[in-house]
Amino acid sequence: MAAVSPITSTAAGGLWTAPTTWLGGIAPNGNDDVVIATTTVNSVTLGAALTQYGTLTINSGATLTETAAAALSFGADVNINGTLTEFGAAVVGFAGKSHKKRNIHC
Numbered sequence: 001m002a003a004v005s006p007i008t009s010t011a012a013g014g015l016w017t018a019p020t021t022w023l024g025g026i027a028p029n030g031n032d033d034v035v036i037a038t039t040t041v042n043s044v045t046l047g048a049a050l051t052q053y054g055t056l057t058i059n060s061g062a063t064l065t066e067t068a069a070a071a072l073s074f075g076a077d078v079n080i081n082g083t084l085t086e087f088g089a090a091v092v093g094f095a096g097k098s099h100k101k102r103n104i105h106c
Contacts, residue, residue, distance in 0.1 A: 006033035006057070013038035013063075016046045030054070036062045036082065043085070046070045058082040 007028035014021035021027065021044055028034045033054040036044050043063035049071040056074060058064050062082035066072055070086075 004033070006035045006055070008035040009038045009044050009062070011037070011039055011042065013042035013044045016044055016050065017048070028054070033057075035059060036064045038062050046072060051075065055079070058084060 007026065008023045009021055010023055012021075017027050019025045019027050030051050031053050034052065034056050036056070036058040038044050039059075039061045043065045045065045045067065047067040047069050051073040053075040055077045056064075057079040058081060060081040063085060064083070065085045066087065068087050
């Protein structure tokens with residue numbers, strides 16, 4: 001069985017739920033492996049609760065931003081080589097195995 005490719009963000013980024021944020025035009029569901037590859041001043045923005053059972057990788061130079069309404073739970077491996085930014089009452093829960101570099105701004 002062939003490995004499934006991760007869902008990767010575009011350089012422009014945008015809302016997690018918007019198809020235009022992702023290469024291929026399909027927003028990831030909680031079981032997909034996800035790569036945040038958005039660079040420069042752009043980011044992928046999460047504004048609601050999400051449980052991510054697939055792996056999440058934030059590439060070096062990339063940013064995932066959580067608004068105050070967001071609650072992000074990880075059930076698989078998380079690799080933060082870029083930045084995870086949280087605002088207000090945003091919540092992050094880690095249950096996965098690997099946290100390579102945790103660059104989290106609150």
